[in-house]
Amino acid sequence: MARYLLIESRDPFEFADTTYMYELAGDLCAKGNNVTLFLIQNGVFCARRNVKDNPVAALRGNAPDVQVQADDFSLRERGISAGTLAEGITVSNVDELVDQLVESDTKIVWH
Template identity: 35%
Template sequence: MDEYLLIESQGPWGGPGAERFVDDAVRLRAAGHDVVLLLIENGVTAALAGAGPTGPADAPGRGLRGLLDGGGRVWADAFSLTHRALVPDQLLPGVVPVEMDEVAARLLAPGTRGVWH
């Protein structure tokens, strides 16, 4: 199966495209693909517990919670978190802060497909 590194830079208030992109990650994982969703820039706000106008990040079976529960991984860019005064304790359980060297290694790994939104 393919490996995907999906990169989301918009937060929950960035419009419906961000939520659909996360749901695409859930569908890819459900189809058996290895999926890492990287949240960067304002996208890291989606990883806050109860994020979004309707709370899609922690809705069962969808959003970030659905991806994590389905065996996908969610990474949050440590630099973006710091610049928004966010700390790991504020994130949904299972969301992992990462540095860019980890992201680069994943992106350059053979067989990884990178998709940026």
């Protein structure tokens, strides 16, 4: 079992390929890995509760053990308040991201 940090900077409105990361997160989790999906930059466009066909909600349904975090600056930069976030998303920040990045047993995937 490994620890994965998947960092998603893209959103499905601009990139049709974005569900790839959500599916990968679910598949890695299903194999017993510890998986965090960290949304940053336009990746946080999936964080709002009212997003249509929200891949975060789908992931939460398929793989509830995946930790979904969203970068506070990216949220604030886009005027997305914590009260509007989809269920299961934790507000995080770059300080906490760094704590995960420097862990030598974490596999990092930036997208």
